[in-house]
Amino acid sequence: MQEKNYLNLWPxxxxxxxxxxxxxxxxxxxIYLKDPSTTExxxxxxxxxxxxxxxxxxxxxxxxxxxxxxxxxxSSVYRYFENKHYLFIYLINWYWNWTSIRIxxxxxxxxxxxxxxxxxxxxxxxxxxxxxxxxxxxxxVLHRIIVREGTKAYHHKTVDTDNDYGFFLAYKALCKKIxxxxxxxxxxxxxxxxxxxxxxxxxxxxxxxxxxxxxxxDIKYNNDIxxxxxxxxxxxxxxxxxxxxxxx
Amino acid sequence: MQEKNYLNLWPxxxxxxxxxxxxxxxxxxxIYLKDPSTTExxxxxxxxxxxxxxxxxxxxxxxxxxxxxxxxxxSSVYRYFENKHYLFIYLINWYWNWTSIRIxxxxxxxxxxxxxxxxxxxxxxxxxxxxxxxxxxxxxVLHRIIVREGTKAYHHKTVDTDNDYGFFLAYKALCKKIxxxxxxxxxxxxxxxxxxxxxxxxxxxxxxxxxxxxxxxDIKYNNDIxxxxxxxxxxxxxxxxxxxxxxx
DNA sequence: TTGTAATGATAGTAATACTACTATTAAACA
DNA sequence: TGTTTAATAGTAGTATTACTATCATTACAA
Numbered sequence: 001m002q003e004k005n006y007l008n009l010w011p012x013x014x015x016x017x018x019x020x021x022x023x024x025x026x027x028x029x030x031i032y033l034k035d036p037s038t039t040e041x042x043x044x045x046x047x048x049x050x051x052x053x054x055x056x057x058x059x060x061x062x063x064x065x066x067x068x069x070x071x072x073x074x075s076s077v078y079r080y081f082e083n084k085h086y087l088f089i090y091l092i093n094w095y096w097n098w099t100s101i102r103i104x105x106x107x108x109x110x111x112x113x114x115x116x117x118x119x120x121x122x123x124x125x126x127x128x129x130x131x132x133x134x135x136x137x138x139x140x141v142l143h144r145i146i147v148r149e150g151t152k153a154y155h156h157k158t159v160d161t162d163n164d165y166g167f168f169l170a171y172k173a174l175c176k177k178i179x180x181x182x183x184x185x186x187x188x189x190x191x192x193x194x195x196x197x198x199x200x201x202x203x204x205x206x207x208x209x210x211x212x213x214x215x216x217x218d219i220k221y222n223n224d225i226x227x228x229x230x231x232x233x234x235x236x237x238x239x240x241x242x243x244x245x246x247x248x
Numbered sequence: 249m250q251e252k253n254y255l256n257l258w259p260x261x262x263x264x265x266x267x268x269x270x271x272x273x274x275x276x277x278x279i280y281l282k283d284p285s286t287t288e289x290x291x292x293x294x295x296x297x298x299x300x301x302x303x304x305x306x307x308x309x310x311x312x313x314x315x316x317x318x319x320x321x322x323s324s325v326y327r328y329f330e331n332k333h334y335l336f337i338y339l340i341n342w343y344w345n346w347t348s349i350r351i352x353x354x355x356x357x358x359x360x361x362x363x364x365x366x367x368x369x370x371x372x373x374x375x376x377x378x379x380x381x382x383x384x385x386x387x388x389v390l391h392r393i394i395v396r397e398g399t400k401a402y403h404h405k406t407v408d409t410d411n412d413y414g415f416f417l418a419y420k421a422l423c424k425k426i427x428x429x430x431x432x433x434x435x436x437x438x439x440x441x442x443x444x445x446x447x448x449x450x451x452x453x454x455x456x457x458x459x460x461x462x463x464x465x466d467i468k469y470n471n472d473i474x475x476x477x478x479x480x481x482x483x484x485x486x487x488x489x490x491x492x493x494x495x496x
Numbered sequence: 497t498t499g500t501a502a503t504g505a506t507a508g509t510a511a512t513a514c515t516a517c518t519a520t521t522a523a524a525c526a
Numbered sequence: 527t528g529t530t531t532a533a534t535a536g537t538a539g540t541a542t543t544a545c546t547a548t549c550a551t552t553a554c555a556a
Contacts, residue, residue, distance in 0.1 A: 076536095155456075198453075218442045
């Protein structure tokens with residue numbers, strides 16, 4: 001049985017870097033018709049689509065219900081996004097961009113690749129680990145959506161055209177960033193990209209499984225998020241190191 | 249760089265066991281209204297829903313299009329399945345059940361757990377490795393659907409009620425089966441369930457990524473399925489063994 | 497011969513996913 | 527101050543989806 005190693009792992013990150021931080025999260029302009037982050041209605045659309053998708057799931061979410069909730073009209077919402085798939089893609093991209101920036105902050109002035117890996121994993125699990133308050137996005141609720149339905153962004157028939165439009169650049173960039181840290185730990189590792197994407201997916205999957213399909217994971221669901229995070233951290237860290245350092 | 253080890257790995261499995269094999273794949277009767285495997289129309293529904301979902305994706309697939317394709321009517325299709333979600337769940341369950349049975353066959357009379365693991369991975373990657381011709385299911389096309397959209401079966405808002413109905417029992421049973429083999433290799437391994445579910449997901453993900461999102465995987469897409477299978481096999485085997493044998 | 501299971505045919509409804517066009521307001525600019 | 531323009535609201539309408547209901551037809555089984 002592998003021993004727990006999360007205790008005292010986390011020197012508080014240097015929050016001062018982010019005190020007056022106003023990072024703008026840049027979203028591929030092909031995704032929207034009108035930039036929602038620039039207007040009042042646009043921000044209401046983002047904020048309320050998140051809470052409504054969280055409540056209904058994307059299948060049952062639609063622009064009519066959204067418009068009703070924000071006391072606007074369908075046609076107004078359609079001025080921002082061609083349809084709900086594009087809105088969903090926007091939210092996904094926002095999330096992965098945001099995660100990427102949080103990782104950048106968490107890794108600042110760090111040399112030790114192993115410490116970098118630890119902080120990356122921590123950032124993937126916990127929203128509170130380096131947070132930046134963006135007024136028109138509820139990161140915690142968005143995270144729940146990503147965990148539950150994020151992979152649907154690319155698991156469909158039109159993935160190739162979406163990919164041509166650059167809709168997955170944020171995810172791929174994040175994956176690249178992680179894989180470079182993995183290669184710092186072992187430059188001769190054969191599967192850095194697969195391990196990076198696996199890390200991202202296994203992280204979300206096991207959070208989801210712990211709550212909904214517990215027989216698919218060894219993580220025990222716990223209302224105390226902190227305790228569950230520690231468990232998931234240990235698992236992901238062990239998994240990553242095992243792959244990187246394994247000699248046949 | 250890890251060396252390739254797939255050469256001469258595969259003693260031909262004992263196909264004689266399956267020569268006159270008539271395995272019936274049992275599907276939870278809560279999934280359908282009328283058992284489609286018992287009637288002509290039912291079999292047409294299964295066969296053609298697979299090819300049509302493959303062609304359109306589940307989003308654009310519907311019962312009207314299916315009915316047209318089989319020269320039947322919507323109302324007739326609705327007599328078998330409450331809606332397309334249930335039909336999809338049926339196909340998913342069929343697939344995981346079928347995979348489970350193929351693994352059972354592949355592991356017959358085997359003692360060596362390492363050899364068992366190899367055959368499991370092989371069975372997950374390749375449909376042709378132990379095939380059983382079921383006349384009303386095109387396993388290869390179904391496999392493509394599972395790779396592309398399989399995880400959508402449980403990534404939605406109503407996962408808990410679906411789970412209560414037992415819609416994921418086949419997947420969980422398969423996961424359990426694999427995790428027991430993993431524990432044979434290392435009885436003290438801490439995360440057998442997570443590793444089993446990860447194996448299943450990473451396998452499908454990397455087949456999918458190789459074709460559609462190559463920057464998320466180290467597997468090179470290859471029209472020669474055999475060559476790609478070998479690459480994926482090596483990767484999954486290395487990944488599994490690394491996790492099972494890693495000492496902190 | 498009668499009953500019943502399986503399917504087909506037709507019709508209808510509520511919701512979804514849009515598109516189009518017009519009206520109103522408010523700020524910006526000349 | 528008057529005029530433009532951007533942003534939004536309001537209304538209406540269409541095609542498709544996702545069903546439900548009812549009745550007719552066939553076919554085989556008791």
